[in-house]
Amino acid sequence: MPPTDASKERARRQQLSKGMEHMRFAVTVDPIRNPSTPDLPTETYGVPHSFEPPRKPANRLDDPSNNQKRTDPFQFGSRLLEEGDDIFEFNAWDHVETDDAYKEFSQLQYQKQRESPVSDFEKRRINSNPEKFWDLFYKQKTTNFFKNRKWLAQEFPIISSLVSSPEPTLVLEVGAGAGNTAFPILALNQNPNFKIHACDFSKKAVELIRDNEAYDERFIRADVWDVTSETETLPPGIKASSVDIVMMIFIFSALSPSQWDQAIRNIHSALKPGGQVLFRDYGRGDLAQVRFKKGRWMEENFYVRGDGTRVYFFEKDELEEIWSGKRHDRLDAETLAENVETLNIGLDGEKATAEEPSPQLTNPSNPRPKFEIVNIGVDRRMLVNRQRKLKMYRCWMQAVFRKSDDSQPSDEPGREPKKEVIDDTNNIE
Incomplete structure (x- = not known):
């Protein structure tokens, strides 16, 4: 029939x-x-x-x-x-570029998302203790949620070179999760002097790594560490300027924009001069962003998932601006202009005079680190489901950032601060 x-x-x-x-x-x-x-x-x-x-x-x-x-x-x-x-x-x-229907739907979704944001109370609760939600996530999902990232050596050929060379190599993985990045790399390793220091701010995630049957402390060490910490700026056992490679695979997006500055400081501190950051994360317009509905929007391009974990969606120019330091220069210039304008207006509406801007605007004794942009690209794909007749537009950002060879050790966190520095406005969340 x-x-x-x-x-x-x-x-x-x-x-x-x-x-x-x-x-x-x-x-x-x-x-x-x-x-x-x-x-x-x-x-x-x-x-x-x-x-x-x-x-x-x-x-x-x-x-x-x-x-x-x-x-x-x-x-x-x-x-x-x-x-x-x-x-x-x-x-x-x-x-594959998105078609007109998807573009129209995306704009409608963004408008609806902004109209129904997360409440201020919920935002404070989520941002005040983000590791709590990742602990719950890994407690429920254990090691079954993320697939092993076997594509890493293809996307970052330097990995293949390091695991086949006898040279001593230290890799720091930030946001290691359950080990879906670290263990596939170790499976390729032929270097007796190769070691991964896998760190995550979720205690449960670190437990999952240590419980893995492939966990061998000759080649991997797992520790709890928050890359945005202002007090513990380096992971346990890591010295300043000792790391060859920092892996950041879908971790930067889990940070609040107010935490980017400190995270980059700490990563810059850990890397050797000439060391590289291998980066992959979510891109603007990815289906994961567009499908968010009411009550998930925290700020522009920054959302909270139903399980309480956070995610940000990047653009290419934005990432370049963040890691090269241009974003800080722009924000400083904007803040300086606003400060000068306020001083010129004066409290009584008359023009006020000021010889110099507020010392809080600039802090030459605590410079912001800047990375060289080795490569940065946008990976746009359309995935299809033949049986269900679906098309899914995905967008990821991929980049390699490099700590310059002439980076001065004086800006490394963990060193004794100069006595004349009385404030640090750059690390306020």
């Missing part, structure tokens, strides 16, 4: 979970047939079949150009979606 209209409607609605139903028009590929050619297959992502049939190469998987390893990790794949392609030929496509 052919399916009834009611059963077709039920099947259509089973495409999406209840939490995603509001975004149907932006993420589903509806089986629309062309009335003029009812016998032809449904239209695909590209040109309608009435104008051009879907392209079906002999076997794109066997094309040598698609099988070769990338010489440039920041190329982010070469499977490009072209007009006439069958969207469901593969599970994912590289470098």
